[in-house]
Amino acid sequence: MQGKESAEHWERESRIDRENEAVFKRELLLWNKRFNNTGGLHFVQVMTSCELRDDGSTGGYEEFRYDGEKFMDLDVQTGSFMPIMNEAQIIAQRWNRPDVRMGEKYKVYLENKCIDLLKRFLEHGREVLERRVRPQVKVSVQEKGDTMMLHCQVYGFHPRPVDVKWMNGEDEVHSYETTHVLPNPDGTYQIRVSAEVTPKDGDSYSCYVDHSSLEKPLDVKWEPAQNSLLTAITSAGVVILVILVLAGAGFMIYKKNKRRYTAASASDVSSGSNTSVTA
Numbered sequence: 001m002q003g004k005e006s007a008e009h010w011e012r013e014s015r016i017d018r019e020n021e022a023v024f025k026r027e028l029l030l031w032n033k034r035f036n037n038t039g040g041l042h043f044v045q046v047m048t049s050c051e052l053r054d055d056g057s058t059g060g061y062e063e064f065r066y067d068g069e070k071f072m073d074l075d076v077q078t079g080s081f082m083p084i085m086n087e088a089q090i091i092a093q094r095w096n097r098p099d100v101r102m103g104e105k106y107k108v109y110l111e112n113k114c115i116d117l118l119k120r121f122l123e124h125g126r127e128v129l130e131r132r133v134r135p136q137v138k139v140s141v142q143e144k145g146d147t148m149m150l151h152c153q154v155y156g157f158h159p160r161p162v163d164v165k166w167m168n169g170e171d172e173v174h175s176y177e178t179t180h181v182l183p184n185p186d187g188t189y190q191i192r193v194s195a196e197v198t199p200k201d202g203d204s205y206s207c208y209v210d211h212s213s214l215e216k217p218l219d220v221k222w223e224p225a226q227n228s229l230l231t232a233i234t235s236a237g238v239v240i241l242v243i244l245v246l247a248g249a250g251f252m253i254y255k256k257n258k259r260r261y262t263a264a265s266a267s268d269v270s271s272g273s274n275t276s277v278t279a
Contacts, residue, residue: 004124005124024044024046027044028043028044030091031066031087031091034087034088034091035067035087042066042067043066043067044064044065044066045064045066045068046062046063046064046065047061047062047063047064047065048060048061048106048109048110049061050111050114050118052115052119052122058111058115059076060074060110060111060114061074061076061110062074062076062110064088066085066087066088069085071083071085071087071088072084072088072091072092074103074106075103076107076111078103079101079103079104079106080092080096081095081102081103128187129159131158131159132159132213133156133157133158133188134156134211134213134214135154135155135157135209135211135213135214135218136154136155136156136157137152137154137209137218137220138152138153138155139151139152139207139220139221139222140153141222144196147196147197147198148196148197148198148199149194149195149196150166150173150194150195150197150205150207150222151192151193151194152164152166152192152193152207152209152220153190153192154190154191154192154193154207154209155184155188155189155191156184156188156190157189157213158187158188158189159189160189161211162181162189162191162209162210162211163210163211163217164178164191164193164207164208164209164210165193165207165208166195166197166205166206166207166208167205167206167207167208167219168197169203169204173195173197173205175195175196175197176193176194176195177195177196178191178192178194179192179193204221205221205222206219206220206221206222207219207222
């Protein structure tokens, strides 16, 4: 972003921010009096947003908070500030006075400059905003007595919005434990959604994943009966294989020792025969 705007742009924006800082320092002193605060640390927050919809229409929002509590916002339709708290009534009246018309100034900003900036920023960040990376999905299970904790790890996707949930057939499983969508070092995201279930005959669990990079949602299945059977067969196969290996090793040792014993016996017999002949 920095390299795509001129130095004059950043200097102009910095000057506006410094002017706004001075204004809100004065306002904060006045607001402290309205809230009967004579000391301590207090702060004012301003949330400004504008929206450009697919059909070309626009929208805007302006909200003010004092010490984290919302106390005044802008009615964008009328260009007037509306008090939320009693302490904000005098402030809103002062900002709405005909000789001030602060709300109209914010309304003009939201409907014009804010939209222009939004269009420019969208163009600057188009490559990143339009990036689509398919999610990878890993399903696992953790047994907890008679219940099972199903885990669905979805990772490596972009952009951030994603819909992940556990399903039992066509029914949604509601006992969720979910993490927030977390960033990865490469700019992609990850999330894990878990559900605790008590498997019954006929259950068929799957992790449903919907993302803008997909032509259709993913449905990654985990079926308790089949997986348990597969585990049992695999375990039995391993046991049989170990038995066969041990049996084969024992047989080879037996054969080897038998040959040694036979050779030794033959040698003893040969030696005894020679001695008798010599005598």
